[in-house]
Amino acid sequence: MGIRLVLNYSMRTKLILLLVVIIIFYPLPSSSIMSSTHYTILNDQIGMGAGISEGGVYSLRDSSGALISAGVVDGNTYEIRSGFYFGDNGTLSVTISPSTIDLGALNTSTVNTTETTITVNTDSETGYTLAVGSVSAGGLTDVSDGQVTAGSEEFGFVGTGDDCLLSASTSTAVTASLPIASHSSAINSSEINLVFQAAISNSTPPTASGQKNISFTASANFY
Amino acid sequence: MRFRFFLVLVFGLLFLWPENTFALSISPLRQEFILDPGSNQTVILQIKNNEAKDLNINFKILGVSQDESGRPVFDTKTNIVDDWIQTPQSILLKVGEEKTVEFKMTLPKDIYPTLYSFALVASASKEGQEIGLNTDLVSLLSVQVAGLAQEKLAINNWSAQSRISYNKNWQFNLDLKNLSNVRLAMAGDLILSNLKSQVVFQENLLLGNSLLPGTNRILEPIADMETLPLPMGIYSAEVKIVYGETRQLVVDKIYLVYLPQWVVYIVVGLLILFSVFIGFVIYRRKNKKR
Numbered sequence: 001m002g003i004r005l006v007l008n009y010s011m012r013t014k015l016i017l018l019l020v021v022i023i024i025f026y027p028l029p030s031s032s033i034m035s036s037t038h039y040t041i042l043n044d045q046i047g048m049g050a051g052i053s054e055g056g057v058y059s060l061r062d063s064s065g066a067l068i069s070a071g072v073v074d075g076n077t078y079e080i081r082s083g084f085y086f087g088d089n090g091t092l093s094v095t096i097s098p099s100t101i102d103l104g105a106l107n108t109s110t111v112n113t114t115e116t117t118i119t120v121n122t123d124s125e126t127g128y129t130l131a132v133g134s135v136s137a138g139g140l141t142d143v144s145d146g147q148v149t150a151g152s153e154e155f156g157f158v159g160t161g162d163d164c165l166l167s168a169s170t171s172t173a174v175t176a177s178l179p180i181a182s183h184s185s186a187i188n189s190s191e192i193n194l195v196f197q198a199a200i201s202n203s204t205p206p207t208a209s210g211q212k213n214i215s216f217t218a219s220a221n222f223y
Numbered sequence: 224m225r226f227r228f229f230l231v232l233v234f235g236l237l238f239l240w241p242e243n244t245f246a247l248s249i250s251p252l253r254q255e256f257i258l259d260p261g262s263n264q265t266v267i268l269q270i271k272n273n274e275a276k277d278l279n280i281n282f283k284i285l286g287v288s289q290d291e292s293g294r295p296v297f298d299t300k301t302n303i304v305d306d307w308i309q310t311p312q313s314i315l316l317k318v319g320e321e322k323t324v325e326f327k328m329t330l331p332k333d334i335y336p337t338l339y340s341f342a343l344v345a346s347a348s349k350e351g352q353e354i355g356l357n358t359d360l361v362s363l364l365s366v367q368v369a370g371l372a373q374e375k376l377a378i379n380n381w382s383a384q385s386r387i388s389y390n391k392n393w394q395f396n397l398d399l400k401n402l403s404n405v406r407l408a409m410a411g412d413l414i415l416s417n418l419k420s421q422v423v424f425q426e427n428l429l430l431g432n433s434l435l436p437g438t439n440r441i442l443e444p445i446a447d448m449e450t451l452p453l454p455m456g457i458y459s460a461e462v463k464i465v466y467g468e469t470r471q472l473v474v475d476k477i478y479l480v481y482l483p484q485w486v487v488y489i490v491v492g493l494l495i496l497f498s499v500f501i502g503f504v505i506y507r508r509k510n511k512k513r
Contacts (some may be wrong), residue, residue, distance in 0.1 A: 010433070077467055082369040085258040092360060093248035093273065100355035116356060124252050126432065129294045133359045177296055219295050219342065219361030220252035222432050
């Protein structure tokens, strides 16, 4: 005994039409960003091949395989085979305002300060790290005792902000590679306020200046 | 009518909504390749000028390592990258303009199969501004050279900050080192047991992001047992870490003593009483001799 499904002509037509619509509009897996005139596909997930395929008017960044394209696992070792690409298409933006620091005319009786705000914006799931990249040579002596004091030749900075790694009260020397701020997930408008402090002593050469050329390096964090 | 007005308003706002004005943005943020020795690869970077001025963008390549917290640290002294990767020429980005640049990479044929990490750096310099604050935006580039991967994680240090704990917050020092030629993902547990091997506390350790080859991760895990009934005694603190694709396990164990503060107070109190008693006895004996 079985159940026999009987469809009349009208129902059959509707069913066929429905199937055709489903087949045509079935969403195919696609995670790419496409653009023309020069056609670009960013990080599409396709089965084979990797890297960048280039033609006259297009470039293709693709990926295949898992995060580590592991071969045969044998105890503590395994074979890594080539042909894998992964790209994180998130963005990282930084603004510094103001982007010049001028501590003005320095004298032995005061500590001169100037302030700047760095705003970081990223949709990276691992967040970001902001560090001092490079500092121009010369100028005032770096602070070493945690306090820029009037009458002593010292230059340093303090920082505030939710992601700031600097102390808000103890002055830190501005040195290359010093991490300033970090966040471990995506963040919109992370503000880091930096206050640069400078003081001179009687023995400071008159040519010494509170002006510095400082670059800040911002990057996403590693996985 | 109202609906039509609402639609016009919404679409109008969508078109007129001001874009956040950031000086410079970069994408992708991370790229990772697995390549054969001697192979060529083009790495693409997109840079956009969101500032109200034209920007000159310069490019450079730096080495990258990890600090003990897992954050990237950029090394200006790495010179192998000059031979491997060609830095693109400087470009001028007009206001709102986005450009794509290519870094051409050629790996040496005799390269050791390990993970190499680089920073592709885009620096913005404004014309006429020689002194001031500049931004370098970095896209992380990881190149794993194909070959035999050997995974090994070492526990350099597993210790308690105090071998005798007088409270229920036990603090530890953990120092891990990646001795492999690949990046290691890690997961770990902290397990505290009494001398009868009964587990009294177990918690996942927050080990942070994956560990690059040759780098250390230094952590200070805390076992917070304030709400647990914890008898005085000797306990073992075991750290178990599973790592890598081969899911290997590394374990270390130390012993520490839990001495509640009230016990310390009682012992000190008893010692004082005992000292007073002894003093009294000596005093009495001396008086009797007289």
